Amino acid sequence: MAIALGFAPERALLNDSNPHLVNFYTQLKSGLIIKRAMKNDRAAFLAARKLFNKLSSTDETVSKQAAGLFYYLNRTGFNGLCRFNGSGEFNVPFGKYSKINYKRDFSEYSDALKKWQFSCGDFEKLPVRKTDLLYVDPPYDVEFTTYSKGGFSWEDQTRLVAWLSRWSCPIVASNQATERIIKLYKEAGFTVELLSAPRRISSSGDRTPALEMLATKNICNCSRG
Numbered sequence: 001m002a003i004a005l006g007f008a009p010e011r012a013l014l015n016d017s018n019p020h021l022v023n024f025y026t027q028l029k030s031g032l033i034i035k036r037a038m039k040n041d042r043a044a045f046l047a048a049r050k051l052f053n054k055l056s057s058t059d060e061t062v063s064k065q066a067a068g069l070f071y072y073l074n075r076t077g078f079n080g081l082c083r084f085n086g087s088g089e090f091n092v093p094f095g096k097y098s099k100i101n102y103k104r105d106f107s108e109y110s111d112a113l114k115k116w117q118f119s120c121g122d123f124e125k126l127p128v129r130k131t132d133l134l135y136v137d138p139p140y141d142v143e144f145t146t147y148s149k150g151g152f153s154w155e156d157q158t159r160l161v162a163w164l165s166r167w168s169c170p171i172v173a174s175n176q177a178t179e180r181i182i183k184l185y186k187e188a189g190f191t192v193e194l195l196s197a198p199r200r201i202s203s204s205g206d207r208t209p210a211l212e213m214l215a216t217k218n219i220c221n222c223s224r225g
Contacts, residue, residue: 008112015119015126017152018082019061020070020090022120027067029114031107034068038076038102042094045076053089075100124163133170136160140176140212157181161188170219177213190215 016022024032037044052069055061074082077092085091119126128134138160139152157175164171165188175181177194185192197212 010115012116013119013126014116015121015123017120017122018084019120020056020066021082022118023062024067024070025113026062026118027064028106028109029116029118031110032064032067033107034071034102034104036065036068036072038072038104040076040097040100042096045073045094048072048076049090049092056088056090072102075102123160128167128169130169134164134167134172136164136171136173138173138175141178141181142176154180158184161185164217165189168218171215171217172219173215175213175215177211182213185213185215188217190217 014022014025039045048069052066052073055063055066055069060066073090073092074080076095076097078095080095081092083090083092123136138157141154141157161173161184164173171190173185173190175185182192182194193214193216195212195214197210
């Protein structure tokens with residue numbers, strides 16, 4: 001989760017609880033080139049989903065093959081969703097897009113990511129230094145939170161804010177602007193700003209701009225003389 005907001009830092013540590021997402025970016029770092037056939041076709045999608053879940057069940061998630069399947073499923077599945085059931089299986093249905101432009105060669109990202117680190121695990125286990133800038137973007141406070149096995153509950157939201165409150169380094173957090181989220185961050189001493197943000201991904205297909213919040217803490221607003 002430790003990543004600068006709004007610019008590309010030379011060094012960064014990015015963490016997520018979804019091992020498939022972490023594997024995808026790890027493979028980008030090493031120069032991912034997808035060789036498998038990618039078709040905007042229901043049968044091809046279901047076959048790829050079955051293979052992806054088979055790899056996941058045998059812990060073969062750290063590979064270029066798994067990364068290529070993850071990219072294909074995300075691009076081809078319904079509404080760009082990333083969703084897993086309680087058993088950890090990817091269960092997004094076929095998307096039925098009229099046309100999809102697939103990318104195969106991701107080697108151009110290797111240089112940009114060469115000094116970035118990727119990890120998968122609980123945020124409380126992350127090493128944090130006084131000189132770090134923490135940016136956290138947890139699953140939003142909405143009904144759908146199963147972006148990875150186990151989901152992200154309200155207890156996880158409150159645990160995250162309690163963990164953030166330990167640090168004196170600059171912190172930026174984004175989330176859906178629900179009443180309880182705004183209250184949670186304000187009570188923890190964060191400055192909260194409300195923003196209207198476009199919806200690129202939605203479980204229902206609704207693309208109406210959503211009200212989001214940006215919470216900041218330990219950030220100097222000193223004006224220049």
